[in-house]
Amino acid sequence: MTTVVWFKRDLRTRDHAPLSAAAELGEPVIPLYVVEPEYWQLPDTSARQWQFIEESLADLRRQLRRIGSDLLVMAGPVPEALARLHAAHGIERIFCHQETGGQWTFERDKTVIGWSQNQGIEFREWQQFGVVRRLQDRDLWDDAWSQLMRQETPLAPERLETPADLASLATYLSPPAVADASACPDRQAGGSQRGEKLLTSFLERRCVGYQYNISSPVSAVRACSRLSPHIAYGTVSLREIYQGAKATGQHPSSLPRKKRSLTSFRSRLHWHCHFIQKLEDEPELEFRAMHQDLEGLKSGPGDSERLQRWQEGQTGWPLVDACMRSLHHTGWINFRMRAMLMAVASYQLWLHWRDPALHLARQFTDFEPGIHYPQAQMQSGLTGINAVRIYNPVLQSQKLDPDGEFIRRWLPELQGLPVDFIHTPWLMTPAQKERYGGNTYISPVCDHEQAARVARKAVGEFRKQHVSQAETDRVLHRHGSRKGTVQQRPKTPSKPGPDSSQMSLFD
Incomplete structure (x- = not known):
């Protein structure tokens, strides 16, 4: 019989x-x-995600062949693939x-479980x-x-006994048609070997200063x-990453700065x-x-x-547009x-x-539904338990890309602008545009400061009129972070917990 x-x-x-x-x-x-x-x-899938998976499957096959096995790749509904295997191998x-x-x-998954039971x-x-799964109490x-992260990580099996005729059962012939087939020239490549090299370089060198350098799109490319x-x-396990970071950070040779970063x-x-x-507990959040x-x-x-201008990186706000165009090209941008x-x-x-x-889901090579939809x-502003955070795209630009290095890289139409105008090119006079360039860059879609004021007012008024304390308490009880005892948890949206941090996503 076969497993x-x-x-x-x-x-x-x-x-x-x-x-x-x-x-x-x-x-x-x-x-x-x-x-x-x-x-x-x-609608949340794309070619860049599949290509990463395809490379990871090739690497997985190499890993399995080293222990005398192989990877069978089939195409179609999972129950049909399993039925064919069951007929051939029991x-x-x-x-x-x-x-x-x-x-x-x-x-x-429910369909596969039902088929197996039948x-x-x-x-x-x-x-x-x-x-x-089936968590009864967030507390x-x-x-x-913590208990799971401390458990010993099993090594790869030394040997697997695998049927010899797997190749004859393979039905995967060509890449699947995807919802978004747009090119991603600088996408990260997949596979455990590449993931382990990244982990090693991060723990050995790149981690130093992590917490300070991950916000700026200029430094984050290397600091993250x-x-x-x-x-x-899953080309590298989260537990292996956690244990590696802990062991490195606590090693006697690690300097204090490295320890703090890890x-x-x-x-x-x-x-x-x-x-x-959050998504595990309430799948409807999708x-x-x-x-x-x-x-x-x-x-x-x-x-x-x-929507289209935002999607295409044509809002007229340089940092916003540079981020979107960078994301299109690389499949990644830092969390901030x-x-x-x-x-x-x-x-x-x-x-x-x-x-x-x-x-955004389609643009992310690292699309993770359970992080993406709650974030x-x-x-x-739809959680009811977190502070409303409205980003000022100009202030963010001045703070995180002060010299305009990131903007100039991804917005070639602004390459000639001096620092005085790189964050607000719409403020240039016609003579300044003639001198420095920037004539081809689109005007802002709206006045961002005025739009932010209108939005904040609309959200505040809606929450006053329509948000009940009972629903807020339900969300907090089900999804809120836990720090200390239950009695210490915040009871109203005015006292958000650590969830309110804009940096709470791993990257």
Whole structure:
């Protein structure tokens, strides 16, 4: 009889509990990945995500071949792939990791579990990182997270017995058609080998000054760990990263500055799971406001021209446009700038959160639904338990890109502008534009300061009229961060907990 190890967002062999458990049985194991065409038509998927996965699958295959196995890649609905395997090899067990994805993958998992039960096949899932399925009490979450992070990480199996005819069962022939096929020339490449090299370079050198350098889009490219896509698709385990950061930071040879940087980094790994737990506990957050009383704040997507200009990096606000164009080209931008992009769309442009959230999801190589949707709502003021944070795109530009280095790189039409005008090119006179250039750069979509005032007033008035304390308490009890005892938790939106930090996403 055969055990299938179904790979999803866990494309590695180290610290892989389902694979280790299957190997210990001493029976044939089929490592399986299924390319699901229907999934790749969802509005939050893109070619850059698939390409990272495809490279990671190639690396996973190399890892498996080193232990005498191979990776079977099939295409189509997962139950159909499993049925074909069952007919050929008689599946006794299906082992896999739990996945916190969107509604589509949630429904797919339920279908696979139902199929397994109907066939009399054992279906067993393991917790991959600090997200707890069927969590009964948020007060218990932090201890559960810490316990999991301290557990020993299993090495890759030394040997796997695998049926010899896997190649004849493969049905994956070509990349799936994707919802967004736009090119991403400087996308990060996938695979465990690349992820482990990034981890090593970060722990050895790049981490120093982490907490100070991750906000600016200029310094963040190097200061951030850049492990986010590897965590999103599981090419390196979160636990291995956490334990490596802790061991390095606590090593006697580590200087105080390095220790502080790695302590800050480990806290972001904690926040990573904290946010994914929100979607695990309430999957509806993919589609509706976390604070249900705020669902009616905006009735629709709003101005389509404004949405298009924001999507194309043509708002007329240099830092906003540079961030969007950089994201298109690289598939990554640091979290502070992600938050600004979402907040500008929600407040100054007054767009419904869903369309901007979907656009950003498609641009992110490291798209992680459990982080993305709760964060998109938080930056749009829809949680009811966090302070409303409206970014001023000019002040952010002056603070985080003071010399205009990032702006000039991604907005070539502004390359000749002096520092005095790089953040506000619309203030130049025609003579100054003639002298320095910038004539081809688009005018701002609106007065950002006036738009921010209008938005803040509208949000405040809506919350006064429509937000109930009962719903606020429900959100806080279900999703709020825990610090200290239950009695110490904030009881009103006026006292937000650590969730209110604009830096709470791991990157």
